[in-house]
Amino acid sequence: MNQPDTLILGGGISGLLAAWHLRRAGQVVEVWEASDAVGGWVQTLPWPGPKGEPGFLERGPQGLRLGRNCALARLCRDLDLSFVPRGPKGPRWVGKGGRRRPSPATPRGLLTDPDLGLAAKLRLLAEPFIGTGPEEEDLHRFFVRRLGVDFARECLPALVAGVLAAPLERLGVEALPRLRTLEARGGLLLGALRGGPETTRLLQGGTGTLARTLAERLGCVHPQRRAQSLEALPGGRWRVRGEGLTLDAAQLVLALPTPAAAALLAPVAAPSAALLAAIPTLDLRVWHSRHAPVPGWERGFGLLIHPPEGPGLLGVVALAADDARGVPGLLQLRTYLGGAFPVAPGLEAWPGVFQELRRWLPELGEAVQVREEPCPGAFPLLAPGHTARLAQLLKALPPGLHWLGAARFGPGLPDLAEGIEAWAKTFPAR
Secondary structure, eight states: OOOOSEEEEOOBHHHHHHHHHHHHTTOOEEEEOSSSSSBTTOOEEEOOOTTSOOOEEESSOSSEEEOSSOHHHHHHHHTTOOBOOOOOOOOEEEEETTEEEEOTTSHHHHHHOTTSOHHHHHHHHTGGGOOOOOSSOBHHHHHHHHHOHHHHHHTHHHHHHHHHSSOGGGOBGGGSTHHHHHHHTTSHHHHHHHHOOOEEEOBTTOTHHHHHHHHHHHOOEESSOOEEEEEEOGGGOEEEEETTEEEEESEEEEOSOHHHHHHHHTTTOHHHHHHHHTSOEEEEEEEEEEEOOOTTOTTOEEEEEOTTSSTTEEEEEEOOTTOTTSOTTSEEEEEEEETTSOOOGGGSSHHHHHHHHHHHOTTOOOEEEEEEEEEEEEEEOOOTTHHHHHHHHHHHSOTTEEEOSHHHHOSSHHHHHHHHHHHHHTSOOO
């Protein structure tokens, strides 16, 4: 095999995307993945039914959010991936005031939200006339400026907690990079209209199909290869040592979780390692469960809880009855807890979680199957000022060494796809 121009450490979705774009640019690339499975959080895992029936769960995203010609959509076309035919969605709710109500993320939800008066709804219409804001801004101030204080207070906490697992005030606008893009296009409403519609699509075989297909097409991804140490060589080259294996490369890309990247960097680039280690990450606890079907929920549902009413419960989503990942005749749920929100002691085990779910979903019957999937470090906490700290980190990296991941480009798959595609265009030519 040819000596690689570039060695990528980490076979999660970031490392696979980086390898894909560099290979297309003519680089000879090799990817090391410490575990025995590629994809990181983007994995579709087997979960047989109670009688051994085929069934699956998602370790990460349930589906892909795609724009008309976004980087993620282009990637899926290049990989010839197939999508599940689109059908109607089930109900989307927010749990607030002790009951569930239509989600304000839909036009109907906005019009019927009892906490938004006429003045607040009229204020939303003024959004296209609001100018751009300061470069450094937390999410709460951003949305107050663009959509008004009532919307930011009454509608957004549940939506942001359900997506980013943290309060608005602890997140910078960097946590949702698309907001700045929309603002530059004329505002959230006009920017979305000019950019075209976005839809969430389900891949045939689950979201993990994306990572598996990337790895198969690349043919240079090596599981169970853990990098143990780095050494800077003359001329900006790098030497990586693993267990019984040493490899030299002109360029080295760290596509690892921030704690692992910081630990590898510490002996050779202490300032960069310290800045990486300072990026906080959030742990999620995720429960998957299967229940008897509930009439009216055949198309699935989504429920987000307005913090702090859920004592650590962030939300729950249900698969549609015809979703191939589920088991026929059972309703499959995925329940999220934790992140930056403290979890009540009573929710440490499934009985307490189920009791809390029944508070919002009284129709739900006892689970016939339960599986917990802890997700340590699932989200980076991109606090206000992250852009400036990120620039400092990238400037401190030694020559020939690169770092990328969700903490650089944003936590969503569309953000990663856009960011890594743009990054690859600036990569040194072979």
